[in-house]
Amino acid sequence: MNSLINNTLSILTPLLLISTGALVTDLAGSLNIALEGLVTISALFSIIGVSITNSIVLGTLIGISSSMILAYILSTITSKLKANIFITGLATNLLATGICSVTTFSIYNTRGNVKFENLKAISKFSIGGIEITLFLIVSLILLALTYVFLNMSATGLRIRACGMDPHSLKSYGISRSRTKLIAFLISGFFCGMAGSYLSLNLGSYVAGISSGKGWIGLVIIYLAGSNIKYLLPAALTFAVAEALSIYYQGITNLPPDIVLALPSVFTLLVMVIVSIIVYKKNLVQR
C-alpha cells in the first residue's frame, strides 16, 4: 500500500508542475504543445548541471533555464513570424529531442541514455513510510502561488484577458505578444522543474524521459475545465491511475508492451468521457 502511495506521489509531482504551467498558457489563449520538449530538455541539462556543480539547486536552476530559453524561442518565433503556435510547438518538441540526442552523443557518445554514478540524491523525508520530496512540497506551494498570481496580480489579470479576447488587448495598450511571452516563460519554468525532478529522481537521463507527460498535462487541464481549483484533483486522478498500472504490471502476466499502453488508454478514456459530459451539458434540451 505504501509503495502505491509513494508511486502516486512520485508521478503526481511532475504532472502537477507541468499542468500548472500549461494552465497559465492555456488561460493566455495558447495550447502549449511543446510541454514534452520543455520537460525533456530540462531533464537532461539539470542532471548534467548537478553532475558538474554537485548541487541539486544549481543543477535544477540550469535545467529550468534551458527550458525557459526554449520557451522563449518558441514564443518569440511564434509571435514575430506570426507562425502557427501548434506547429511551432511540435517543432519545439523535435528540437528538444534533437538537442538532447546531439548533446549526449557529443559529451557521452551515446544516443540518449546516460547514467550518472554517485549523483547527489534529491532530499526526501518519510512520514509513516510515505516518502515526501522537497519537489512535491515546492510544487504544491507553487500551485497556490499561481492561484494568487492569476487572480490577484495585474499580470495575471492581463493573461486571463488575453485568453478571453486577444484582439481587444491592443486597444488597452497591452501587448499581446508580451503577455503570451510571460505565460510561456512561466510554463517553461514549471516544465523545467518537472524535468529536473524526472531525471534527478531517476538518477539518469533516458531518451523519451517525459514519456507523454506533456500530453497528459494538457488532458489534465481539460479535465479540470481550465480551472486552477480543480487542477490538483485532476492531476491526482492520473497519478493514481498510472501508479495502479505500475502496480498491476508487477502482479499480472500482461506483456510489457501492453502494460506500457495502459496510461494512454486511461488518458484517452478520461478525455473522451469528459468531452461527452461537456457536450451533453451544452446541448440544447430536446
Add this chain to the structure above:
Amino acid sequence: MMKKLKNNKTLKGILTIISLSLIILVVLAFLLSDEPLLTLNAIFVGPLSNLYYFGNTLNSMIPLMLGGLGILVALKCGLMNLGGEGQIYLGALFASIFAYKFQGLGYISIVIGLIAGFLISSLIAGISGIFKVKYNTSEMITSYLISVVVTSITNYLISSPYKDPKTNLVATSKIKYMLHDILLPSQLTTGIIYAVIIIIVLNRILNHTRFGYENRMVGYNKEFARYGGISINKTYMLSMLLSGGLHGLAGGFAIVGTYGTAIKSFSSGMGWNAIAIALIALNNPLGVIPAAFFFAWINQGTLIAMQTTNITSDIALIVQSCILFLTTSVVLLGDNK
C-alpha cells in the same frame, strides 16, 4: 507547384527557409564534427554521389509523400491527424500479415496487403473522427493518444504472436512477392511510380470534385459550410478515413516495396516527418513531392555522414525542427490557408 505559388513573397520565403536550414546544418557540422568538411560533403553530396544512395533517397520519399498527403487531406478541412506514427506502423503490420497470408495468389497478394493496410489505418483514424463528430472531442489529442496505444499493441503483435520464429530479428514473416526494383543496387522500387500516381489522383480529387470542394469549404469556414448545406460530420469522417488510409498505404508501401517484413519500430519518426512535409507543401498536394525529396535528402545525407564521420544522424532532427518552425510563418510565406 510553381504556378500555384501565390507570389514572389512565397517563393522568397521558401528559399529563405531552405537556405536558413542549410546554414544551420553547416554550423552544426562545424560545431560537432571533427572533420566538418567531410561531414558536410557526406550530407549534401552523399545522397547524389552514386546510384545506390540516390535510389535510397528516392525510395525513402515514398512513405513520406503518402503520409504527408494524409496529413494534408485532413488539414484541408481543418483537422489535425496527429496519429500518423501509429497509423503508418499498424498499416505496415497489416500489409505484411495479409500479403504473407495470401501469397498463394502471387502478385495479387501485394494489392491485398496494401488494401489491408489502408483499411485498418483508415479505421483507426476513423475512431478519432467519430468522437470529433459525435462529441466534439479534440481529434488532435485523441489521434495522438490512440497512436501511442496502437504503437504499443503493434510492438506486442510483432514481438509475440506474429513474430517469425525463423529469424533473430523481431519481425514478421518475410513476404514472397514484392514490388520490382528499378534502380539496383538501391532499394528503389516501382512503388515510387504508384505513389506519384496516387498524389496526382488525389490532387485531382481535392481540387476538382465535390468532395474536394466540401472538404476545402469546411476548412475555410466550418459555419459557412454548414450554412451552405454541407454536412460537416460527413466531411470530417471522409477526411479522417482518407487521412488514415493514406498513412496505412505509407506503411504498406514500405513493406511491399522496401522491407518485406514489419520490423519492430522500423517506422518510428515517419509520422512526425509527414506533418512537416504536409506543411512545407503549402497545402498543395503536388507540393509533397519536392517537400519529401528535401526531407529524404537531409535524412539520407545525415545517415551517410554518420557512417563515414563521427556525428550522430540526429542533427537531422534539429534541422527538421527549424524547418517546421519557419514553415507556418505568415511573415515569411504569406497567408497560405
Add this chain to the structure above:
Amino acid sequence: MADTAISVEHLSKWYKTESIMANDDLTLSFHRGEITCIAGENGAGKSTLMKILFGMTTPTSGKIFVDGKEVQIPHPLVAQSLGIGMVHQKFKLFNDLTISENVALGVEKKKHFLLDKKTIRKEVQQLIDDHSFKLNADDKIKNLGTGEKQLVEILKMLYRKAEILIFDEPTAVLTESETQSLFNTVRELKEANKCIILITHKVEEILAISDTISVMRKGKLIGTYERSHLDEKKLSDLIMGEHVDQVKVHKVGNNFSEEDRVIKFEDVTVYRKHQAKPLLDHISFNAHRGEILGFCGVSGNGMGILEAILGGMLPISSGHIYLNNSEITNLTSDKLRKKGLAFVPADRYQYGSAADGTLSENLIINHKNHLKERNEFSYPLIEQFDIDGTVDQKMKTLSGGNIQKAIVAREIENMKSYIVLSNPTWGMDLAATAYIHSQIINLKRKGASVILLSSNVDEVLLLSDKINVLNNGRIVKSFDGSKHLDKLIIGEYMLGKKV
C-alpha cells in the same frame, strides 16, 4: 470659437497592399466643448482617420497637433497619455471580467505587487455615480445590455482622464431609446468641456447631436459645416455626392388567407439546459406568399435564435415548423437547403462567407454539383449586383459591402418559395442599401415569402407588411405595416417597457 483640442494638417494614409488612398490630404480641427461629427459613407475614410488619431495605424504623411503641440501617435498607449480615448464600434470588453476589472485593465493600481482591488472598485464606482450611470462596478460584462456595455466603454475613457473622446459608429448597435440616452450622456460630456468626435453615417442622428459637421467622401474632406447651415436633404446630398431616393413600397397589410401560407411556426420553444428561462418562448406565426414579414428586437431577445432556427442551425425543444404544410421541424441546414431554403445570415463573416475561398467558390455553394461551371455561373451575378471583385479573388480581399452583396446575390438567385434575411444591409451605405431594398421588394412582387429580421427599426418599418416585436424570447406585439407606426413605441416594446 472654442479652443482647439486636436487638429491634423495635410494628413494622408496610403494602403500599399490595397492601393487605396484612405485619407487624402485632410486638414481638420476639433474643439473643446463641442460635438463634431465626421459624416460619410462606408469607405469614405472616417475609420482610418480615427485609427490614426488613436494610434492604431500611422499616417503616410501629415502632422497631428494636440493642444497646439505637434505629436506622433505610434501606439494606443501614446494616444491615451495624450488624453485621447475611443469607443470602438465593436466593443473591446472582456465578458468574464467585472466592470471595474475592465475599466482598470492596462492602468491597474497596485499594492504589494498585487492588484489593489479595493481602491480600483471604489474609484470606478465613484466615476459611475458621478455620471449617474445605473451600473454596479462588480457586475460582469456578460450580464450587461448593449447600452450598458457602451457606458463601460465611456467609463474606460474617463478613468484614463481622456479629454478627447472618439465614438466610432456608436449607435449602430443601439435601439432608438438607447440612442437617445447615449446622446444625453454625450451632451453632458460636452458640457464638461470635453472634445467629442463622433463618426456616423446616419443623417438624422448627425443633425440631432452635432455642433459641427465634417463630411468625407472617398478619402477626401468635402467640407466642414456649422449645424445650422445644413438640413437633411443638403447633408445627405453632400455625403452621397448625388441624390438617392428611398425605395417606394406598396404595403399589403394583413390580408392573407390560409392558401397563401408558406411557413408556419407553431409554439416553437427553445430551452438551454440548466436555464429555466427559454431562449424562445412559444413563438407562433405564419409567413405568406407576397408578404414581407418583419421581426425586430434587441440582441439577446431571441432574434439570433430565431435566425438560427430558420436557417436550420439550431434544433428546437418543442413545437412544430411547417413549410407548405409539410413538417420541417428540426431539419438541419443541408436538408432545408434541399427543400428550398434561401438565407442571408446576419453575420456575413462567420456564416455568410469563407474568407479564404474565392468569390466564385463562395457564390457556387448552393449548386455544388456544378462546380466546374462556377465562373460562368458567377459572371452574371457579379454584374447584376455590381460586386466589385473578380471570380478568382479571395473573399477576404473584398470590402464588407461587396461581401454582403455577393451573399444577397447568391441567396436571391437560389430562392424558390421563401427567403430569410437577417440584417441584410447592416453597415452598408445608402446606395447599396437602396439597391438591396429594391431587390427585396422585387422578390415580394414575384410572390415570394420574405422573412426579414433586423435590429434596424427603420428598415423593418420601411419594408414590412407585418411587424412582430421580440422581447425576452416572445412575440410581445404585432403591428400592421400598412398603417402609420411610431418608431418610439416600437422601441419601447423592443425594450420590454411596454407589454
